[in-house]
Amino acid sequence: MSSPPLSAPAGMPVARAASALPRLATGGALRSVLRVALAVLAVGIVWEAAVVLLSIQAHYLPRLSLVLQAIAATPDAYWSGFVRTLSEALMGFSAGAVFGIGIGILFYRMPVLRDMVFPLFIVSQTIPVIAFGALVVLWFGNTMLAKAIIAFYVTFFPVTVNTLVGLRSVDPRQVALMRSFGATRGQLMRQLQFPTALPQIFVALRLGASLSLVGAIVGEWFGDTTGLGVLLLQAMFNENAVGLWAALLCCAVLGTLFYGVVAFIERRLVFWGAEQ
Amino acid sequence: MKPMIPLAAQRGILGAVLLVALWEGVARGFQLPAYTLPAISQIFGSIWDMRTVLARAAGVTVTEALVGYALGALIGIGGAIWVTMAPRVRGFVLPAATAFNSVPVIAWSPLVLLWFGMGMSSKYVMVALAIAFTLFLSTLSGLDRVDRRSVDLMRSFGASRLAILWRLRLPTALPLMFAGLRVATARSVLIAVVTEMLGAQAGLGLLIYQAVVQVDFVQVWAAVFVASAASLLFFGIVSFIERRTVFWK
Numbered sequence: 001m002s003s004p005p006l007s008a009p010a011g012m013p014v015a016r017a018a019s020a021l022p023r024l025a026t027g028g029a030l031r032s033v034l035r036v037a038l039a040v041l042a043v044g045i046v047w048e049a050a051v052v053l054l055s056i057q058a059h060y061l062p063r064l065s066l067v068l069q070a071i072a073a074t075p076d077a078y079w080s081g082f083v084r085t086l087s088e089a090l091m092g093f094s095a096g097a098v099f100g101i102g103i104g105i106l107f108y109r110m111p112v113l114r115d116m117v118f119p120l121f122i123v124s125q126t127i128p129v130i131a132f133g134a135l136v137v138l139w140f141g142n143t144m145l146a147k148a149i150i151a152f153y154v155t156f157f158p159v160t161v162n163t164l165v166g167l168r169s170v171d172p173r174q175v176a177l178m179r180s181f182g183a184t185r186g187q188l189m190r191q192l193q194f195p196t197a198l199p200q201i202f203v204a205l206r207l208g209a210s211l212s213l214v215g216a217i218v219g220e221w222f223g224d225t226t227g228l229g230v231l232l233l234q235a236m237f238n239e240n241a242v243g244l245w246a247a248l249l250c251c252a253v254l255g256t257l258f259y260g261v262v263a264f265i266e267r268r269l270v271f272w273g274a275e276q
Numbered sequence: 277m278k279p280m281i282p283l284a285a286q287r288g289i290l291g292a293v294l295l296v297a298l299w300e301g302v303a304r305g306f307q308l309p310a311y312t313l314p315a316i317s318q319i320f321g322s323i324w325d326m327r328t329v330l331a332r333a334a335g336v337t338v339t340e341a342l343v344g345y346a347l348g349a350l351i352g353i354g355g356a357i358w359v360t361m362a363p364r365v366r367g368f369v370l371p372a373a374t375a376f377n378s379v380p381v382i383a384w385s386p387l388v389l390l391w392f393g394m395g396m397s398s399k400y401v402m403v404a405l406a407i408a409f410t411l412f413l414s415t416l417s418g419l420d421r422v423d424r425r426s427v428d429l430m431r432s433f434g435a436s437r438l439a440i441l442w443r444l445r446l447p448t449a450l451p452l453m454f455a456g457l458r459v460a461t462a463r464s465v466l467i468a469v470v471t472e473m474l475g476a477q478a479g480l481g482l483l484i485y486q487a488v489v490q491v492d493f494v495q496v497w498a499a500v501f502v503a504s505a506a507s508l509l510f511f512g513i514v515s516f517i518e519r520r521t522v523f524w525k
Contacts, residue, residue: 035367035368036374039368039372043372059390060391112287115283115284115287115288115291116287116288116290116291116294117291118288119288119291119292120291120292120295122462122508122511123504123508125462127500127503127504132500134488134496135311135493135496138311139312157459158459161455161459162455165451165455199417203413203414203417206413207410207413210377210378210380210381213380214380214381214382214383217380217382217383218382218470221474228383229383232383232386233386235386236386236387236389236390236474239390241390244386244387244390245387247383248379248383248384248387251379251380251383252378252379255377255378255379255380256374256378258378259374259377259378
C-alpha cells in the first residue's frame with residue numbers, strides 16, 4: 001500500500017533533473033524519500049522480528065504480517081475509510097490554510113483588529129474540539145462538511161500565528177529600502193514580506209497537515225459509519241488489537257502521504273529555506 | 277497622562293465585551309434553544325451550580341495536562357538539541373520521528389487506553405506524545421535558523437560545540453521554541469480532554485461525554501468553558517514567561 005505514494009515523488013525529480021530546479025534540492029528530496037522508504041522497511045522488519053523473538057502478546061503488538069493480512073482480508077472497508085478521512089481532512093486543511101494566511105495578513109495590516117480579535121482566536125483554540133463535535137454534528141448534520149469544519153477549525157490557528165510571526169520578522173530596513181524606491185503595499189507584500197514569512201508558514205502547514213487529520217478522525221468519533229476514526233473506535237470497543245493496528249497503519253500511510261506532499265511542495269517553493 | 281491599561285489590552289477587552297454582548301443578545305433575542313446556543317448567562321449559572329463537581333474534574337484534567345506537557349517538552353526540546361549536536365543521528369532520527377508523527381496523535385489514544393488503562397497514566401502518555409513532536413519540530417527549525425557565518429566565527433575563536441549551542445544556537449532558537457511552547461499549552465489540555473472522553477474515571481472530558489449522552493447542552497458548554505479557562509490561564513502563564521525570557525523580541 002505504501003509503495004506507490006513513495007515512488008511517485010521519487011520519480012518526478014529524476015525525470016526533471018535537467019530542468020531549472022536546483023540540483024541540491026532534487027538530490028535532497030530523492031535522498032530523503034529513499035531514507036523514509038528505508039526507515040519504513042527497517043521498522044517493518046524490526047516489528048516482525050521483535051514480536052516473534054520476544055514473543056510479545058498480540059494484545060500489545062500483533063505481528064505486522066497479521067495486521068497486513070487483516071487489511072488484505074477486507075480491503076474495501078479500509079480503502080473507503082482511507083478515502084473518506086482523506087477528503088474530510090483535505091477540505092478542512094485547504095480552507096484552514098487559505099483562511100489562516102488571509103487572516104494573518106489582515107491582522108498584520110490592521111493592528112487594531114488584531115488586538116480586538118486575536119485574543120478571541122486564542123480563546124477559541126482552547127475549546128476542546130471533540131466537545132464541539134457533538135454541537136457541530138448537530139448544527140451541520142452528520143455529513144462530511146461537519147468533519148471538514150472540525151479539521152478547518154484546528155488547522156487555521158497555527159497558520160494564522162505563524163503567518164503573523166513570519167510577517168513581523170521582516171527586517172524593517174528592507175521595507176524602508178523598498179519603500180524608498182516607491183514600492184506599493186501590494187509589491188511589498190508579494191516580493192518581500194510574504195516570501196520572508198513563507199518558511200514560517202510552511203512550518204505551520206506541516207503541522208496543520210497532521211492536525212487536520214486529527215480533526216477529521218475526532219469528528220468521525222461523533223457518529224459516522226465510514227472513515228478511519230470509525231475503524232479505530234470499533235476496534236477499541238471490540239478490544240481487537242489486530243484491527244486497531246491495521247487502522248493505525250492506514251492512518252500512518254495517510255499521514256505520511258499528506259505530510260510528504262506538503263513537505264515536497266515546501267522544498268520546491270522555499271528552496272532557499274533555513275535547512276543546512 | 278499614561279493610561280492604566282495598555283492600548284492593546286483595552287482593545288482586547290473591547291472585543292471580548294462585544295462578543296459576549298452579541299452572544300447574549302442573539303441567544304436571548306431569538307430565543308434560541310439550548311442545543312443551538314444557550315445564553316452566556318445561562319452557562320455561567322450552570323457553572324456556579326456545579327462548581328464543586330467542575331473544580332474536582334478540572335483538577336484532574338489540569339494535572340494530566342501539566343504532567344504530560346512537562347514530559348513532552350523535555351523529550352521534544354532534548355531530542356531537537358540531540359539531533360543538532362549529532363548530525364549523523366539526524367539523518368535517521370528525523371525520518372523516524374516524522375514517520376512516527378505521521379500517525380495523527382489522537383489515533384494512538386484507543387491503543388494507549390488499552391495499554392495503560394482508564395486512569396491518569398494513559399493521559400500523561402497521550403499529552404506527552406502530542407507535545408513532544410510539536411516542540412521537537414519548532415525547536416529544531418529554531419536551531420537551524422543560525423547563521424552559518426556566526427557558527428564559523430565562533431569556531432574560529434575556538435568555541436566548543438557546547439559553547440556554540442549555549443551562546444548562539446539556543447538563544448536563536450528561543451523565539452520559535454516559545455512559539456511551540458505556547459501552542460502546546462492549549463493542545464495539552466485539549467488532548468487530555470479528548471482522551472478522557474474516550475475513557476476515563478474522572479475529568480472534564482468525562483463530564484462532557486456524560487452531558488452529551490444526557491443531551492444536557494448547557495452542561496456541555498459549562499464544562500467546555502472551564503476547560504477553556506484552564507488552558508487560557510496556562511497559555512497566559514507561558515506567554516508571560518516568554519515575554520520575560522525572549523525580552524529582545
